[in-house]
Amino acid sequence: MPCALQQPTLHWNNLKMNKSLTLLGTALLLASSASAFAASSVDLTVKGLITPNACTPTLSGGGVVDHGKIASKDLVQNNPTSLPRFTLQLTINCEGLTAMAIRPIDNRAGTSTGSSDFGLGLINENKKLGRFYLTPLNMVADAVAVQPIASSDGGSTWYAERLWELQTLWGVGALDDATALIPVKDLVMDLEVATQIARADQFDFSEEQPIDGSGTLEVMYL
Structure with a gap:
């Protein structure tokens, strides 16, 4: 059982x-x-924020730096040749106080002899002619002296930067604080343009060759 x-x-x-x-x-x-x-x-996901304030940038001289004709024999053969520096005035006018920055774009990307500078185009088919770079001077925001700052992480953090470079955002900071972007309405500064031709002994100058640098300064709203 x-x-x-x-x-x-x-x-x-x-x-x-x-x-x-x-x-x-x-x-x-x-x-x-x-x-x-x-x-x-x-x-x-499509995101964004529409701001009521727009900013308009303006460069003096139509944004053109013209070095004219340069004799190839006057270029340094075994070292880069620095051309005379030009100074343009950059003005940015906004409709109201705006947190904004400048994003530099090299329109001749891949042609610069410096990794953080603008290119001057290619000559002799594939040789990099040189570079140009910009230095901000005498910055005034809303009638107050300010300093140039930069960000390499899209605007999350900022630091003092005397020489503005590609791959960064360019901004404005108070003289006593380079770690914070300040909103501005009217910004005025001098932009010193320095142009450098690579060592000349690598090029064929039997025919005229153009200096063909081009960059865009784009206003970004943060």
Whole structure:
């Protein structure tokens, strides 16, 4: 009799085990299907912020630095040649106090002899002619003297920077604090443009070659 009582119990446990395995298999199948579905889709978010204040940048002289014709014999053969420096005035007028920065764009990307400077184009098919770079001077924001600052992380942090470079944002800071971007309405500064021709003994100047530097200064709202 004790054995007869044990058989149904064992048989029931087997049924229960089979049922549990079936449910477990179903759960795994559903989880696998959900995972496969998630891997087949991706979300796209469009964000932004419309600001009521617009800023207009202006460069004196139409933003043109013209070195005229330079005799190739006057270029240094075994070292770079620095051309005379030009100074342009950059003015940025905003409709109200605005947190903004300048994003430099090299329109001759890949042609500069300096990794953080603007290029002068290619000559003799594939040779880099040289570079030019900008130095901000005499900065005044809303009738108050300010200092040039820069950010290499998209505007999250700022630091004092005497020489503005590509791959950074250019901004304005108070004289006693280079770590914070200050909003401005009217900004005026001198931009010193320094141009340098690479060593001349690598080039063929049997024909005239153009100095073809070009950059864009884009106002970004932060």
